[in-house]
Amino acid sequence: MRYIPITQADKAAMLRDIGVSSTQELFAANIPADVRLNRPLNLPPALSEMEILATMSDLTRQNVTLADYTCFLGAGAYDHYIPAAVDAFVRRGEFLTAYTPYQPEISQGVLQVIYEYQSLVCELTGMDLSNASMYDGGSAMAEAAGMVVQQTGRKKVVVASSVHPNWRRVVKTYMHGIGVEVIEAPLVNCELDLNKLETLVTDEVAGVIVQMPNFLGHIEQVRTIEKMAHAKGALFVVAADPISLAVLEAPGNYGADIVVMEGQSLGNAVSYGGPWLGIIATRDKFSRRIPGRIVGATLDNRGQRAFVLTLQTREQHIRREKATSNICSNQALNALAATVYMTLVGKEGLREVANLSLQKAHYAATQIQKLPGYKIACKSSFFKEFTINCPKPAEEINRMLLQKGILGGYASSPDYPLLPNAMTIAVTEKRTKAQIDQLVAALGEVK
Amino acid sequence: MRYIPITQADKAAMLRDIGVSSTQELFAANIPADVRLNRPLNLPPALSEMEILATMSDLTRQNVTLADYTCFLGAGAYDHYIPAAVDAFVRRGEFLTAYTPYQPEISQGVLQVIYEYQSLVCELTGMDLSNASMYDGGSAMAEAAGMVVQQTGRKKVVVASSVHPNWRRVVKTYMHGIGVEVIEAPLVNCELDLNKLETLVTDEVAGVIVQMPNFLGHIEQVRTIEKMAHAKGALFVVAADPISLAVLEAPGNYGADIVVMEGQSLGNAVSYGGPWLGIIATRDKFSRRIPGRIVGATLDNRGQRAFVLTLQTREQHIRREKATSNICSNQALNALAATVYMTLVGKEGLREVANLSLQKAHYAATQIQKLPGYKIACKSSFFKEFTINCPKPAEEINRMLLQKGILGGYASSPDYPLLPNAMTIAVTEKRTKAQIDQLVAALGEVK
């Protein structure tokens, strides 16, 4: 009875007011006997707070963590620095324990944060509008696929094979539901094969989905792809790395119709895969198609600027089966973290993070390139992540690196069998030259 | 320039308004040339936030901590459980970044917390009033010594040798300043020698200071000592362990004139010795002698109950050299932690903490007692800490325990040479039977 504040005396008084002699009566009045559970739940006995923490810390102590290991693992989750002030606000009870701001008069805090978040996303992507958040990058991409299908009425989407394998799976899972065919466009080396792509993008295709930089870390010819897509009336969906957008052009400036992003890098802990932040942004013309909550500015009856949930007629609680999506709860607290993050690093800080990541990744690539038996898998440009071919399977090398306190890169050959012994290495601003040199030295020891 | 938000443009405008061309002029107008520092400070270059955390975590990672080692070390600092909600409030910016509540209208939060803290301390100790906090237990004891001297006009204080050695040092340091003689009353075994004490407590003695339970963990004959002190017109000062007061009688109920305590156990991390919480409580009749801030209830001009700093004519900012003490900043945030702690554990929880500590300490003592070569140093009663004689010097045994992930007890022979190979062992509610059994097994391996 850890969090139940009703005393036995209170309970008795309450039962009296209700007019029953026990809570049993309330349940008996409701739950038919034939579905009642007539035994106690078979769960381990209740623990006190002190035991809970001890149990969970014992349980998770065996995990390798980024606190103790040097991380060169990316592949969808990045060890970027999270400023201390981010968590200070994530912990504030007023943000943490509120729900969707249905009552705007007592929710201006959350509402203004979301409005600022939407604005920041628009700035970053060069798009016109953003919603209040999606579950994660993968499901945001799937929702974007749904949007292009709804918008065009077509029943095929083309997804680059260089998109995160898990995200492609999510897209396929969602699209299967509504009977949409997902066509995977093949690669040459680490990039989309533009010739093959051209043949795949027909006028039956609702949208073309690419990731930039792609899963292998490399840059796609987005300006060319945009033209291919739009030439056939397909929409152009870009999955971007938010950090990269301090260095790489905003998708809004090369014709993206929808931008989706995983916002983990923006102040959210890796946390074994979640909770993170799905970002989706689009053009004004698709404002009635975008899923999820949106906050808008308005006036109150005292003439003050204030914020409120708006355009709700897209949503499930009004439109039910005709809604743009079923999303209800989202990732607002992670959007808060991203808002605080972007505020703290600011215009110049984001550039610093991006540039440092770029510099260190390129340094690492250059050094690894020099090692016998290793080579950069592809010639094309990359940002903070790149793929190398190793003298042995990456899984094997990673086991050796682990011994040295290093979490090596992602073993990408299983997903990209054409790239032998491939390892995709991510380098963020947190990695020092010394750490990179250690990695290189350790790789050099592989024979 | 990490926390300086003046841009160069702002600076220029501000200098213009001030009427100078550079900040250099402002300094030149103030600081004579002959004391000016004409070189840069010789400090390591500024680090970014990310580097600060990395540096400090590398630096302190080498420490053994209570997170990884099983702690049987007490001797003034105790590994009691700190409920998670305590830190949630210590982190609240409104508590963390406020100062002494000089402006009560915008400080009702801090003021009410202190009022509640004072009330809790009175409840715990059975005394009439408490101040808003002292630096720590040791300095609180020294201030209490000063109080008894001021009150009686006598120039000697008797301190039990069973008081924490460091606290005795603090008392002596403070008393030396005002020319008061500190007489240490000797022990038999682990307790005050009452016969000798009786001879020491003359009518020149301002006060008798004991610790209960004492530094070795044992219980003093406080009722007898109280009579001895009062019989000679000396005041009776008791240093109590706040946790023990759920099991042991409140000092207010056996005639203490002043109670001092170290409040670390009440929700404050061990933190290598501080910041902790000095608690001082006394009788109404000494209310004009107690040092430090005090909060009282009053009414505002709208007729509402509200809180305010009061009885300030005792304090240095009004009375200057005639003040009861020079204390200004105190340990308010630690008092907040203690207030939240006592609220969370509540009446029954404190009893549980105390009882579990008592039970586990007694279990440990019983088990150790059974080991060849070990014995409990004293027959007298103890609460959560007790002293044993070991087959070898405690320092040596502790080195062995450390290898097994155990932080052994305090090596008390250096402070109490009459107790050979003594180790004072503390057992809190956090220790499990399994951990105690491990300790016992490890001790048993000593040959």
Next chain:
Amino acid sequence: MSTLALIFEKSTPGKRAVTFPACDVPEVDPSAVIPAELLRQKPAELPEVSEIEAVRHFTQLSRRNHGVDVDFYPLGSCTMKYNPKVNEEAARLPGIALAHPQQPVETVQGNLKLLHTLEGWLCEVTGMDRMTFQPAAGAHGELTGILIIKAYHESRKDTDRRKVIVPDSAHGTNPATAAMAGFDVVSIPSKHDGSVDLDALRAVVGPDTAALMMTNPSTLGIFDPHVKDVAEIVHAAGGLVYYDGANMNAIMGYARPGDMGFDVVHLNLHKTFSTPHGGGGPGSGPVGVKQFLAPFLPVPVVELAGDKYLLDWERPLSIGKMMGFYGNFGVVARAFAYTLAYGPELKEVSEYAVLNANYIQAHLRKYYDLAVDRYCMHECVISAKTLKHEVGVKTLDIAKRLLDEGIHPPTIYFPMIVEEAMMIEPTETEDKATLDRFIASMVQIYKEAKEDPERVKSAPHLTVVGRLDEALAARKPNLRFKKDL
């Protein structure tokens, strides 16, 4: 004072909060490694503020917000229970917060064990056989579950089942989910107590029925007396039954969807299992299934092989993936902590949730209309219908007036089948004194509505902003700040 400038409006060129170290590796010119036409031309206009400004901004914003930590929040259907602080610490343990989802399984055995263990526990609570934690929220769980049902029918080549039956008292996510999974939604009228009208159901089930989605207790807070019949009717027609477990807080330890014959169920960990709502999320919507549906669960599935946990990706019948990795793991970890706190006493959670709701209902029925005149489960639905007819004071007005009391209003105008509905879910974490204060406020507002209706209709009076012009917001959408050029 009441309008707080946007962080963009506080921006000044050149100001910095967090900075980063100088580059310690030989630098390349970005334009030498990135094609010129893909280099960003104009930097994103992120705010430029100092750290103190950022801290004050978000501190002040938070002070303009209500939360469970601030005061009562009886938002029906949302289970705004207390969010234990210890769970926040648990989720920040390095093993949890700082584990990378792509780590080799040998290096995350603790987390896999956590998932596997909690799966077992929640299967016990729901009466299901297997469970996935991949869904990020309730609606996401619904979609997962319905896609599993779809995959099941497909695996049997039973592909004419294009319809999902949803009672009209259901939460909006139910029909929206069915549509998103490509099904036609068949809405059936509920009985006035929110329970399934068996005749209406019998009339629509058939060989085209893929599934029925049912919320039980219903959104009216009533346990469906014929829940087993519902399952049987649908099963008899070859369809599967989906249990929206968002209201699980009513029945833990008393009844289990699995025992009621349901094939799929989702839980809302951010409701029943106390994880914080975060201003809208993150949540977690794990989906439990009976054994025959286990092959269809999203990949990967955590399995125990000997004494090692592994991630099983080789599941040919799987629906695929619903999220990038394994769901909102940090949220799941909080629910794990919560389950540890109760064990079998989870039953008491439901006991007191139901007690509290009935207590409120017993008192407010004297002033307001009841949607259903019987003992409720974990929430009660009342209505201001009579009051509206008598004095023109609507549910919305009552809600706004409650704001002046520092209390978050109930869910209003839902379920839609109840006129002027107020759906009150106190949860088990509220004490009698708080319930009494709420009841007193509701009674006081009732009286005020009769004596001085304008005062209620013009509420709120004491909040930092007054009623908002929502029509303006929708008519002239202003959805982002944009710097004047």
Next chain:
Amino acid sequence: MSTLALIFEKSTPGKRAVTFPACDVPEVDPSAVIPAELLRQKPAELPEVSEIEAVRHFTQLSRRNHGVDVDFYPLGSCTMKYNPKVNEEAARLPGIALAHPQQPVETVQGNLKLLHTLEGWLCEVTGMDRMTFQPAAGAHGELTGILIIKAYHESRKDTDRRKVIVPDSAHGTNPATAAMAGFDVVSIPSKHDGSVDLDALRAVVGPDTAALMMTNPSTLGIFDPHVKDVAEIVHAAGGLVYYDGANMNAIMGYARPGDMGFDVVHLNLHKTFSTPHGGGGPGSGPVGVKQFLAPFLPVPVVELAGDKYLLDWERPLSIGKMMGFYGNFGVVARAFAYTLAYGPELKEVSEYAVLNANYIQAHLRKYYDLAVDRYCMHECVISAKTLKHEVGVKTLDIAKRLLDEGIHPPTIYFPMIVEEAMMIEPTETEDKATLDRFIASMVQIYKEAKEDPERVKSAPHLTVVGRLDEALAARKPNLRFKKDL
């Protein structure tokens, strides 16, 4: 709504928040192991509340409080600068928060190195040779320093030095400290600018002079032009000079007490080095000394021997101990983090602190009286003397009216030598916009005082409580809650 019940008033018998495990060892009856007359008879009446009540209580209380995180806090002499959030994380690193002070030195090398390193850095900042971190606050540092001086004279058998000279502009802790250390306090009048009157000083120094305590910049925010002469005059008489470094924020990198000839200095880490004030504390008041005083420092002293740090307790001349262990270590750790953040750029801290104070002074001098008409250092002292004479509006009224603006007032009525003083210390962490808002508020209040003095005199109007009856509080002290019996 405005009165918040005490936690005791919310207590209900039987309610629990945090509970503890059942006992896992064989139990003894406490009365079998503790003498009956020492067993507690009546339990302490701690509150009995649930966790949610506790959380709401303290959340609501915090919302009734101002802090640097909320808004501007120019409380003179207190250096209410921004408290970096990263320092809070640093202080919670396990190696810092979870190290036990009685651990063997081999197991706390990291912490000893931290202390030793910061000692070196702060010696560099102050121009001293050794430093102790044992004092818990400024006043505690003063006492430490004055006791060191006493021990020094005693060690030389120079025991007639019974007087400590303290200018009347000094902070109250200075004379109180001298008295606490057993000295007679000789107060000398300051010059109108707060600096030491050399003639007055010469008149009192002599063979009975133990020390002079000096605050520089003075509490009027002015650097003493004759600071070196002051030290020399006292030294010539055989006394030592103590430097109250509470105002160090004005001069870092520009001047050092050691170079001015001072023997002892204390710093306030909770001012200059950005550690949070916590509603009154904890602070940290390290004391730096010249080499010849090092033997008198409190034990233990951290020393580096080879590559190992150790605690040196064997210091026969030491004054002893000022605190149980090594001071407020967690606070020191925050200051360590802060020093890492700036390095030699600490000089800019002072540069901007001085700039900000002068900017305020330059604007407010048009409306208020200046205590000293010259450029100030890190704070400026203005006065409402004229306003009071003209319209009866006092400094107190102005302070209260500022509350309505959400701004914490300056320190008022201090230094005592200035009539109707307002001591304004903006610190370097405030931006121009904030200073401008403060200036505008002060100007507005000035105008209002002239136009509608009653409005100012009856302030505050917008705070949760109005002006308090302080006389009542002192006359009928109510210092604790006591349950009615």
